[in-house]
Amino acid sequence: MASAVRRHTRKFMSETESTPTPSPAIVPEAAPAATPIAPVVPAAASVSFADFGLAPEILRALTEQGYTHPTPIQEQAIPVVLQGRDVMGAAQTGTGKTAGFSLPIIQLLLAHASSSMSPARHPVRALILTPTRELAVQVAENVKAYAKHTPLRSTVVFGGMDMKPQTVILRGGVEIVIATPGRLLDHIEQKNISLSQVQMLVMDEADRMLDMGFLPDLQRIINL
Numbered sequence: 001m002a003s004a005v006r007r008h009t010r011k012f013m014s015e016t017e018s019t020p021t022p023s024p025a026i027v028p029e030a031a032p033a034a035t036p037i038a039p040v041v042p043a044a045a046s047v048s049f050a051d052f053g054l055a056p057e058i059l060r061a062l063t064e065q066g067y068t069h070p071t072p073i074q075e076q077a078i079p080v081v082l083q084g085r086d087v088m089g090a091a092q093t094g095t096g097k098t099a100g101f102s103l104p105i106i107q108l109l110l111a112h113a114s115s116s117m118s119p120a121r122h123p124v125r126a127l128i129l130t131p132t133r134e135l136a137v138q139v140a141e142n143v144k145a146y147a148k149h150t151p152l153r154s155t156v157v158f159g160g161m162d163m164k165p166q167t168v169i170l171r172g173g174v175e176i177v178i179a180t181p182g183r184l185l186d187h188i189e190q191k192n193i194s195l196s197q198v199q200m201l202v203m204d205e206a207d208r209m210l211d212m213g214f215l216p217d218l219q220r221i222i223n224l
């Protein structure tokens with residue numbers, strides 16, 4: 001399954017911009033600027049998570065998870081995402097791709113981490129889109145586990161359930177949001193969430209999202 005990590009600066013930070021930007025074609029447009037990640041390369045056992053320069057809070061969480069060494073996709077993706085470059089990766093389920101994008105995102109967001117209670121100090125800075133609620137929940141559990149020793153907040157929003165509990169959490173301020181596209185748009189329409197400070201966007205299982213007909217929703221979200 002393919003995942004794409006895009007670093008957003010202009011599109012997401014210029015809500016007031018009057019000239020509309022053209023609709024990007026999600027995956028094809030990302031491809032030329034993105035660094036391709038080969039699916040299967042044997043891991044060099046000598047590489048450790050500490051070699052990536054991850055913060056001690058993250059390394060501690062990884063030790064608690066029982067991770068000793070990065071998987072091949074992590075070894076290839078993490079340094080590239082940490083450099084702020086776009087990545088498009090393809091790897092089988094179970095190869096550790098979630099940590100491949102989550103760990104560098106958490107690391108990059110640590111610069112903005114705040115222990116303030118004010119919602120304004122916890123704007124949404126990273127958005128992870130998934131095709132299904134099951135995948136959203138799974139990714140959210142991983143992100144929570146990796147960020148547990150940091151002040152960064154994360155939450156998951158998906159359809160088929162009451163919006164109110166999700167709304168309370170979103171309005172309280174949260175840096176990392178994992179969402180299915182339709183429910184995210186519902187929250188945007190109700191002004192429960194602002195994407196004006198989003199810096200990083202992940203389209204997890206992007207190929208499946210396109211297969212499932214999410215392209216119009218994805219384009220709406222990206223153009224916000």
Ligand code: AMP
Nearest residue numbers: 067069070071093094095096097098099
């Ligand atoms: P994923 O492909 O992201 O769904 O991950 C599959 C499983 O591998 C999950 O249970 C992760 O917790 C686990 N995992 C991810 N990275 C590592 C790692 N470096 N070492 C050991 N297990 C890992």
